[in-house]
Amino acid sequence: MLCGALTVAWPLVGRVHEQPEDALKAVFPGADVQRKPVYLSKDEQKNIGEAAGVELKSRFYTFYQASKNGKIIGYGTFVTDRVRTKEQTLFVAVDPSGKVLDVRLISFFEPEEYRPPDRWLALLKGKSLNESLQPGKDLPAMSGATLTAGATSDTVRMVLALVKAKL
Secondary structure (H helix, E strand, C coil): CHHHHHHHHCCCCCEECCCHHHHHHHHCCCCEEEEEEEECCHHHHHHHHHHHCCCCCCCEEEEEEEEECCEEEEEEEEEEEECCCCEEEEEEEECCCCEEEEEEEEEECCCHHHCCCHHHHHCCCCCECCCCCCECCCECCCCCCHHHHHHHHHHHHHHHHHHHHHC
């Protein structure tokens, strides 16, 4: 009985930082946003993973294509991945030329001290797949959050590779 009471009273670690709909509106204000499913063959999954330098765990992704006045202004997707033992969800937006428009933290369930700061995420803007995006080399290391930096960088490279190959 006491164990159940402690479980309910124990504060949850992590939280939702932004609602997905709000992220889409913030990155693509006033745009017409349409879902765009992306299906990969096994060969595409392997090749895109190699291009990104990460293993693609899925063969299906849901992208959002944003347009204004009939012209595509960008693509975005929500990616949930494990950082250490818990998950983070990022919204990664890419412009039609293959450069990062924005990276937004949607949810983070690791301890708060491992959370990627907004100023660090902003450093990813304008980056392309031609850049390795390695924390500690191409990007500043995040003290005490090495796994978060690596997971975030991997996610961004994966999205860039998917956009380049499929959109």
